[in-house]
Amino acid sequence: MKAIADVCVVPIGVGVSVSKYVAVCERIFRDAGLDAHLHAYGTNVEGEWDAVMGAVRKCHERIHEMGAPRISTSIRIGTRTDRAQTMQDKIDSVTSKLDE
Amino acid sequence: MKAIADVCVVPIGVGVSVSKYVAVCERIFRDAGLDAHLHAYGTNVEGEWDAVMGAVRKCHERIHEMGAPRISTSIRIGTRTDRAQTMQDKIDSVTSKLDE
């Protein structure tokens, strides 16, 4: 089952700057061979459901190993059976309507 | 790795009433032996990470089988390594401060 997800990982108890933890997640997504695009409040990730969710789990494991005692992650995940759709398709579908 | 999650599944393309799909998810969580509590905008689920996320995947599979062509789910998932904490502990921790 293919999925498109949006993942925002928030380490708690490591102070106010969390960018180094987010950078580690970016690497995990890429090392997993997932198509990943960082934005200002999370990361779009596209791939097989288990690969996407396995990578999110690995983010938690790695961030705990780095010393964060607590992590709260928010995820949106979408699947569809009517047709194949990539992340770029979703963006194009909206922007084509903006140009009208 | 133990996790506490909050899961809100939104089937798209099946009309305005989605409660029968949410009820199916409730059964999936319970059949998986997870501690699950329905609220007005999602379900709290507690258990091992893979059991929780496996159940969410099964919700998508089952709801697609029921005819929904598209599903968008929002998930919060938290883990901590400093101490064990149940869903009830989290609630008690807040309500004890309300009584002060």
Add this chain to the structure above:
Amino acid sequence: MKAIADVCVVPIGVGVSVSKYVAVCERIFRDAGLDAHLHAYGTNVEGEWDAVMGAVRKCHERIHEMGAPRISTSIRIGTRTDRAQTMQDKIDSVTSKLDE
């Protein structure tokens, strides 16, 4: 416009325990006259859109005053025009299907 929301406030940079901040939000929701129900990963809130969102803003203001330098909140908010529906209606609609 009536709304049903689910709000999860995460203060960042104040250590691992966040329950006292969540307790403050509970009081803000209640003082605003909103119907609010705490669960293990957020709070269900029901009321007029502006009252609900105004209370969330007040949560951020108050938690910053308490010393938290950064806050990340996740919100689900739903509105419908086809019929009136309370938080209890939503829960009843699902649980009635569980009993079938």
Add this chain to the structure above:
Amino acid sequence: MKAIADVCVVPIGVGVSVSKYVAVCERIFRDAGLDAHLHAYGTNVEGEWDAVMGAVRKCHERIHEMGAPRISTSIRIGTRTDRAQTMQDKIDSVTSKLDE
């Protein structure tokens, strides 16, 4: 109070394609003078808290007017008092650590 938000609006009961509704939201964000960046699972929005949240409310109103009987929106919203930070700052902060 400045805020950075991520907004994902899901109209329910209007079929499987929701891109025209998302396009309407994009226009609302831009017409409000907000800095907005569409991604594959939502839109990053930056501005004053009330301007951002007022625009989200306007999205609901407009989408209901277009005929959607029900809408479920997921929002992340962040504020910080320790320093000013733009959406681009957040992205740069992570990517600089990827290059290390």
